[in-house]
Amino acid sequence: MTPLRRRLLFGLPLAVVAAGGGGFYTILRRMQNNQYDPHALPSPLIGHRPPAFNLPGLDGMQGFTNTDIAAPPRPMLVNWFASWCVPCLQEAPIIAQLARLGLPIWGIAYQDTAPAIATFLAQNGNPYTRLASDASGLTAINWGVYGVPETYFIDKTGIVRSRWAGALTLDLVANELNPLLERYS
Amino acid sequence: MKRLLLSLLLLPALAFAQMVTRDGVTLTAQQEQRAEAIGDQLRCLVCQNESIEASGASLAGQLRVIIRQHVIAGDSDRDIMKFMVQRYGIFVLLKPPFMPLTWLLYAMPFLALALGGLIAWWSRRNRIAAPAPLTAADEARLDELLR
Numbered sequence A: 001m002t003p004l005r006r007r008l009l010f011g012l013p014l015a016v017v018a019a020g021g022g023g024f025y026t027i028l029r030r031m032q033n034n035q036y037d038p039h040a041l042p043s044p045l046i047g048h049r050p051p052a053f054n055l056p057g058l059d060g061m062q063g064f065t066n067t068d069i070a071a072p073p074r075p076m077l078v079n080w081f082a083s084w085c086v087p088c089l090q091e092a093p094i095i096a097q098l099a100r101l102g103l104p105i106w107g108i109a110y111q112d113t114a115p116a117i118a119t120f121l122a123q124n125g126n127p128y129t130r131l132a133s134d135a136s137g138l139t140a141i142n143w144g145v146y147g148v149p150e151t152y153f154i155d156k157t158g159i160v161r162s163r164w165a166g167a168l169t170l171d172l173v174a175n176e177l178n179p180l181l182e183r184y185s
Numbered sequence B: 001m002k003r004l005l006l007s008l009l010l011l012p013a014l015a016f017a018q019m020v021t022r023d024g025v026t027l028t029a030q031q032e033q034r035a036e037a038i039g040d041q042l043r044c045l046v047c048q049n050e051s052i053e054a055s056g057a058s059l060a061g062q063l064r065v066i067i068r069q070h071v072i073a074g075d076s077d078r079d080i081m082k083f084m085v086q087r088y089g090i091f092v093l094l095k096p097p098f099m100p101l102t103w104l105l106y107a108m109p110f111l112a113l114a115l116g117g118l119i120a121w122w123s124r125r126n127r128i129a130a131p132a133p134l135t136a137a138d139e140a141r142l143d144e145l146l147r
Helices: A001-034 A087-101 A114-124 A138-143 A169-183 B002-017 B027-038 B058-072 B076-090 B100-125 B136-147
Strands: A076-081 A105-110 A131-134 A151-155 A160-163 B018-022 B025-028
Touching: A001 A151, A076 A087, A087 B018, A114 A131, A131 A138, A131 B076, A138 B027, A138 B058, A138 B076, B002 B076, B018 B027, B018 B136, B025 B027, B025 B136, B027 B058, B027 B076, B058 B076
Parallel strands: A076 A105, A105 A131
Antiparallel strands: A076 A151, A151 A160, B018 B025
């Protein structure tokens, strides 16, 4: 066996292990920094308009249909949430902050009741321009929503450009939402 | 006549025996079988390693209802799969379809086989030739040395 082959024979497995370790380290670090979620799925709705729906209002607010968000004057968010969902409670301050900064946010309450939503909004503030109720959860299925909260970014032509499954974080706002706003405003 | 009337009266009961109810939807045993076969091929998006048929998540329950409604309406398996993929993407299919994104996945066994074959061929080619058999003189010299 030549020295080169010997070195290759010993070095190759070592290199494979090192590359694997590096890969796993990157995955774990990105997961820790909320930059990567192995359970997140790409939404088939991205690049399309939301499917037809017509949802009633909630808590004295106006509901909305798909045509109401077909051509918004400014980019907007549609936020699916529920009073019974813990991550929704976590993201509430961030949603409220975005609304204060002037971003139109329309809410859809998923499988919820009017009294529970009223309590939730009384405690966390109401950041929503409009608030619809999807009590059956069937519109959610048509959107491909598989849990709450989910937030959809809709541009001025009514096309969905991004979807975040799970609570919005400051990192996501800085790294993903702000660039989208710059691009589509 | 009486017998005929009796059997006519029993007919709906017979049909009823063939009906099953799952997640609040009543359908025939055959329809239920079809619905289960479809649900077994779909991933529950809440508990991502379970099928829609096996999962206890409420979303999976709703999707089971939708599948059964489509089966009762007479939609084909393909139509129902398309309904799900349109909403949740190909991730919803437990068996990934053969498409550009998954070509590498399906080609992997053949690539591994080809790589193994290449290594086998390469190491065979580089095998050091066996030394020539000893001549009579070599044998004599060896005996002398080993004595």
